[in-house]
Amino acid sequence: MIKVFKNIINNNKDYNSYLVYNENNEAILIDDSMIADEIIDWCTKNNIIITDILITHNHFDHIYELEKFVKKYNSIIHINFNDVEGLFDANINLSAIRNEINNWQLNREYIGNVKSFMFKNEMKINNFDIVICPMGGHTPGTTFYFFKNEKMIFVGDTLFRNGYGYRENIPRVNTESFDKSIEFIYANFDNTVKIYPGHNESGFTLEQAQDNLKAKALFEK
Ligand SMILES: [Zn+2]
DSSP: OEEEEEEEETTTEEEEEEEEEOTTOEEEEEOOTTOHHHHHHHHHHTTOEEEEEEOSOOOHHHHTTTHHHHHHHOOEEEEEGGGHHHHTOTTTSSGGGOSSSOSOOOOGGGGGGEEEEOSOEEEEETTEEEEEEEOOSSSTTOEEEEETTTTEEEEETSEETTEEOSOSSOTTOOHHHHHHHHHHHHHHSOTTOEEEESBSOOSEEHHHHHHTOTTHHHHHO
16 A cells, blocks of 8 residues: 655645555655654554655655654664765755755764665565665665565656656756666656656656656657
């Protein structure tokens, strides 16, 4: 089962996070869209425990207040090695330069709950088979998580319903890796796979995204 959490700020920008849980009420959270309290409340009402958190990348709008989950559930935070430092550094996770959130960073005392990876890998969590795809691009450690049996892929800020994600004017974006990460999606997943991005509409198919993918230009080059 999947529960979509949407955090809408000022009626324009919205932030997504996702909870994938099994029949034993064990859940995996993908990013937290800055609403840790709301997510925890929902889990409490539904008797759900968050055992693990998968981070698509280290920008503050995906990781804000992660300590709340560690305190409540002792959750393990999975993140690409190249994005680990941003958990603990408000300048890297960009909260230092945004108004919404003032200099948030994870306290280093929680490092024991952080589990990093560097390579493409498969993992079983709560009986879900997950392919970890470290891609870079949007951030050095941007990672896609593919749930094999459910045919869902979580792509962070790389691919949205109406085209590619945040590719320009962001510190540490590597546009070459970014473009490769989109090509990777099309090369490895079929049209029925559902896409769950960090912002805007979610749960659309690859085919739907392709209809108006601005990134098409990349393939026509
Ligand atoms: Zn974002």
